[in-house]
Amino acid sequence: MLREMTLGQYYQVESRLHRLDPRVKLMGTLVFIISLFVSQKAVCYAVATVFLICMIKLSKVPFGYMVRGMRAIVMIMMITVVFNLFLSPGEALVTFWAFTITKEGLRNAVFTAIRLTYLILGSSLMTLTTTPNDLTDGMEKGLGFLKIFKLPVHEIAMMMSIALRFIPILLEETDKIMKAQQARGADFESGGLIRRARAMVPLLVPLFVSAFRRANDLALAMEARCYHGGEGRTKMKPLKYKAWDVRAYVILFCYLALVVLTAIVSPV
Amino acid sequence: MSIILDHINYIYSKGTSEEIKALDDICLEIKNGDFIGLIGHTGSGKSTLVQHLDGLLRATSGHIYYDGEDIYDDGYDMRALRGKVGLVFQYPEHQLFEEDVFKDVCFGPKNMGMSDKDAELAAYSALRSVKLPDDLFFVSPFELSGGQKRRAAIAGVLAMKPEVLVLDEPTAGLDPEGRDEILGLVRELHDKEGITVVLVSHSMEDVADYAGHIIVMDKGRVLMDGTPKEIFSHIEELEEIGLAAPRVTYIMHELHRRGFNVDTSVTTVKEAVDSVIGALWNA
Ligand SMILES: Nc1ncnc2c1ncn2[C@@H]1O[C@H](COP(=O)(O)OP(=O)(O)OP(=O)(O)O)[C@@H](O)[C@H]1O
Ligand SMILES: [Mg+2]
Numbered sequence: 001m002l003r004e005m006t007l008g009q010y011y012q013v014e015s016r017l018h019r020l021d022p023r024v025k026l027m028g029t030l031v032f033i034i035s036l037f038v039s040q041k042a043v044c045y046a047v048a049t050v051f052l053i054c055m056i057k058l059s060k061v062p063f064g065y066m067v068r069g070m071r072a073i074v075m076i077m078m079i080t081v082v083f084n085l086f087l088s089p090g091e092a093l094v095t096f097w098a099f100t101i102t103k104e105g106l107r108n109a110v111f112t113a114i115r116l117t118y119l120i121l122g123s124s125l126m127t128l129t130t131t132p133n134d135l136t137d138g139m140e141k142g143l144g145f146l147k148i149f150k151l152p153v154h155e156i157a158m159m160m161s162i163a164l165r166f167i168p169i170l171l172e173e174t175d176k177i178m179k180a181q182q183a184r185g186a187d188f189e190s191g192g193l194i195r196r197a198r199a200m201v202p203l204l205v206p207l208f209v210s211a212f213r214r215a216n217d218l219a220l221a222m223e224a225r226c227y228h229g230g231e232g233r234t235k236m237k238p239l240k241y242k243a244w245d246v247r248a249y250v251i252l253f254c255y256l257a258l259v260v261l262t263a264i265v266s267p268v
Numbered sequence: 269m270s271i272i273l274d275h276i277n278y279i280y281s282k283g284t285s286e287e288i289k290a291l292d293d294i295c296l297e298i299k300n301g302d303f304i305g306l307i308g309h310t311g312s313g314k315s316t317l318v319q320h321l322d323g324l325l326r327a328t329s330g331h332i333y334y335d336g337e338d339i340y341d342d343g344y345d346m347r348a349l350r351g352k353v354g355l356v357f358q359y360p361e362h363q364l365f366e367e368d369v370f371k372d373v374c375f376g377p378k379n380m381g382m383s384d385k386d387a388e389l390a391a392y393s394a395l396r397s398v399k400l401p402d403d404l405f406f407v408s409p410f411e412l413s414g415g416q417k418r419r420a421a422i423a424g425v426l427a428m429k430p431e432v433l434v435l436d437e438p439t440a441g442l443d444p445e446g447r448d449e450i451l452g453l454v455r456e457l458h459d460k461e462g463i464t465v466v467l468v469s470h471s472m473e474d475v476a477d478y479a480g481h482i483i484v485m486d487k488g489r490v491l492m493d494g495t496p497k498e499i500f501s502h503i504e505e506l507e508e509i510g511l512a513a514p515r516v517t518y519i520m521h522e523l524h525r526r527g528f529n530v531d532t533s534v535t536t537v538k539e540a541v542d543s544v545i546g547a548l549w550n551a
Contacts, residue, residue: 012286185380205365
């Protein structure tokens with residue numbers, strides 16, 4: 001059941017997007033996010049929608065699989081939508097009891113919902129098509145210029161990659177411990193808030209113990225293989241741009257230009 | 269007590285590109301008082317199968333009947349089932365969490381709705397039957413040795429007074445002595461208290477020595493099902509799927525090949541000794 005959480009996990013399939021250089025995908029996600037905030041005009045969102053649909057098609061990740069990962073954030077989405085809906089000042093549309101829905105509120109709510117959805121779909125498209133290793137490699141290389149400001153880019157990337165690597169392992173572990181406790185009659189699903197919080201103890205204690213054990217093992221294993229940080233370290237597979245990466249950059253640039261242009265030109 | 273598995277299929281990560289068919293049309297019957305050994309190569313689906321027995325995994329298709337009742341029926345009391353089918357996971361010591369061993373063992377019976385007193389009584393007798401020294405009852409479970417932790421964890425399941433005890437590789441990572449102790453304990457529970465046992469194992473010796481009935485799994489399917497003698501007479505087929513017969517069986521085959529009139533269907537050291545003595549006597 002926990003393994004059903006697809007948000008932020010890698011989806012193994014052969015596609016053009018999967019094969020792109022991670023730096024391109026990082027940049028692409030950034031560009032896509034920027035494009036969502038360029039303007040509030042409907043046409044811009046239409047362009048973004050077409051772009052997103054094309055990318056999802058290209059990635060060959062089943063749409064249903066992506067949407068399932070979204071369930072985790074439905075709550076956050078509802079809250080923002082409700083706040084926008086009721087708390088935006090402006091021209092009143094409907095009034096009941098103490099609440100007023102304004103025209104601006106409705107507009108804000110709809111656009112916020114779209115923005116949030118696209119934001120998450122866009123960034124999960126990146127994690128779905130890029131292995132955690134590639135992702136951190138891409139970050140390390142792409143942000144390498146920050147080293148001149150004495151930022152430990154390699155170490156940060158390494159920490160990130162370890163953290164990402166551990167997510168599925170810890171999820172699996174959680175699943176296992178949960179089952180082991182359920183086999184002893186533990187109940188994680190029913191009861192009020194306090195009962196449920198208490199029911200987490202038999203899950204969390206073993207989970208922390210195992211996380212620390214794993215962290216310790218990993219630290220030992222890394223030291224035993226003489227890991228000493230990023231200084232003078234070479235890569236087994238250094239990142240290199242290929243023809244398609246360049247084309248992708250061009251497409252990204254065109255996309256952003258198109259969004260900006262429509263934002264300026266279009267009246268709505 | 270009886271468990272019937274009727275055409276059970278199970279698929280992991282259903283609906284994604286990583287679908288794995290872990291169980292393929294399993295039909296089995298576990299009868300009261302059985303001591304079943306479940307063997308199979310790594311990844312053959314043993315752990316997946318045993319998690320179905322107490323309803324932790326729900327079959328993709330098929331039915332499981334416990335005492336004639338379908339456990340997938342609406343309103344079936346899963347928690348009561350988990351009390352009756354005591355499942356000890358691989359590396360059960362990873363589930364310990366309480367401040368002291370005794371409290372941890374009480375966790376199961378309390379979940380089963382026993383009163384504090386009954387739960388403590390059950391915990392006490394469970395800890396006694398796994399032969400954990402008394403002075404360890406009230407120390408933190410994290411201070412025990414590996415073998416002691418394992419026993420405490422097994423006690424945690426036994427304290428629920430299950431009718432069937434399912435152990436998933438209870439001897440993994442233990443030294444030979446720890447292995448014999450745990451398996452001896454399981455045998456004692458089976459022989460003296462009449463608990464039905466399902467023992468998952470990688471070791472042919474373990475199952476040959478202890479089980480009265482063996483189920484061989486391969487790639488999610490039940491390949492063979494019979495007594496140790498029947499199973500281990502198919503040495504070639506077992507080797508094909510990455511398993512083997514107990515070592516004494518090989519020795520007996522070799523002796524036979526060299527002209528000794530010994531019984532090659534032997535599966536335990538004890539039987540082998542008898543057969544060899546008999547052969548020497550007659551020679
Ligand atoms: N939680 C899971 N999610 C996805 N696939 C799984 C999961 N657990 C097991 N599998 C897969 O199901 C198959 C059967 O696994 P299972 O753990 O039942 O094997 P096993 O016989 O217990 O092996 P072992 O002897 O190594 O414990 C394997 O191919 C495994 O990769
Ligand atoms: Mg297993």
